[in-house]
Amino acid sequence: METDGTLIERSARGRPDAFVEVVQRHEVAVHGFLARRAGYQVADDLLGEVWVRAFAARGGYNPAHDDARPWLYGIARNVLRAHWRVRRDAGHAAAGDAVDPWDDVVDQLDSAARAQALIPALRALPAAERDVLLLVAWEQLTPAEAAVVLGVPQGTARSRLHRARAALRPVLAGYPKAPDPAEEEK
Amino acid sequence: MSSELEGGGSQGGRPSQGRSGGMGPPRKKGQQGAELLRALGRVGPPAPRVLEAAREVLWSALAAEALSADAAGETLTGETRAGGTDRSRPDIRRHRTQRDEPGP
Numbered sequence: 001m002e003t004d005g006t007l008i009e010r011s012a013r014g015r016p017d018a019f020v021e022v023v024q025r026h027e028v029a030v031h032g033f034l035a036r037r038a039g040y041q042v043a044d045d046l047l048g049e050v051w052v053r054a055f056a057a058r059g060g061y062n063p064a065h066d067d068a069r070p071w072l073y074g075i076a077r078n079v080l081r082a083h084w085r086v087r088r089d090a091g092h093a094a095a096g097d098a099v100d101p102w103d104d105v106v107d108q109l110d111s112a113a114r115a116q117a118l119i120p121a122l123r124a125l126p127a128a129e130r131d132v133l134l135l136v137a138w139e140q141l142t143p144a145e146a147a148v149v150l151g152v153p154q155g156t157a158r159s160r161l162h163r164a165r166a167a168l169r170p171v172l173a174g175y176p177k178a179p180d181p182a183e184e185e186k
Numbered sequence: 187m188s189s190e191l192e193g194g195g196s197q198g199g200r201p202s203q204g205r206s207g208g209m210g211p212p213r214k215k216g217q218q219g220a221e222l223l224r225a226l227g228r229v230g231p232p233a234p235r236v237l238e239a240a241r242e243v244l245w246s247a248l249a250a251e252a253l254s255a256d257a258a259g260e261t262l263t264g265e266t267r268a269g270g271t272d273r274s275r276p277d278i279r280r281h282r283t284q285r286d287e288p289g290p
Contacts, residue, residue, distance in 0.1 A: 016248050023244060027237050035229040044236045048243030055247050118222060137220065138227035172222065 005063035012059045019058060022068055023051055029069060029139070033076050036138055038083065046083060050076045070148035073139060077149060121171040125164055132157050133164035 004022050011019035030050055034043035054075050061071060122130055128150075135146040147157035 016251055019248070020241065020244065023241060027240065028231055031232045031236065031240075032229050035232070036227045040229070040232070044232065044239075047232075047236065047240035051240055051244040052247045055244060055251075118226065122226075133223075134227065137223040168223075 003063075003066035004068035005061070005066050008058050008061045008068060009063040011055075012061070016055070019055055023054075026069055026072055030072050030076050033073050033139060034080065036134075038080055042080075042083065046076075046079050050079050053079060065148075067145075069139070070141060070145040073135070073141075074149045074151065117171055118168075121168055125167055126160075129160045129164040129167070132160040133168070136161060 002021075004025065007018045007022050011017070011022075027047070031043050031047050034046055034050070038046070050072065054072055057075065061068070065071065122133075125133070131150060132143065132146050135141045135149055136143065139146075139149075141149065143158045143161050144154045146161070147154045150157060
């Protein structure tokens, strides 16, 4: 199977339709990225914009990167930030929320899980540390891939992740049992 | 995937054993925490129509690029188009034709 890098490179060199296969590979993941942070409705609305921005920016993609997900998540993150900025400017959110709209994220989370002490612990994390932690936990990225999403050096992402883990570890140690996804979905 | 909260390697260190004497695996609590964190971010898959609508937006961008490339080519010379490098345009047009047809 061709890598994402190969397809994106080809799409930038006269075969733009090759980009569609990249989209088809990652559309569910990118929608999930958006939905986890802004809810299904916003994710539905913004997904197309992510594709258009990615398509426009494909000429700058490094084809040596086989997996385009970190790049696509970075674009999705920018689209979300723009969305939040517009919301803030329209008076739907408090000033400053454009950068760290964590309350919006909390609103989208599973209601049973919200009752746990984990939410306040996550809220207490600096936004930059929380971003890395959730990219690793939710998007299953490596710290190096999270660094690509956030546009920071790998060492910075690793140290932020380390601090986030250290901050959450005492909180999570108090949980006797993790929720069973199969039970929760009943 | 290994536990997000354990970190693997030397960064996070190994968690201390529980007060009960450490009967379970050493990483159990961290793994539970990682599972809980993952559960927080669990979302369902989007409806197919959502994915199709987003792809349609992309196809519009593809078509716009093809049209602008056509226009640029005609403006320049209208002669030397690299025939082997631009086979996508018929694909785009075919897609647009199919999508423009009324649905069932």
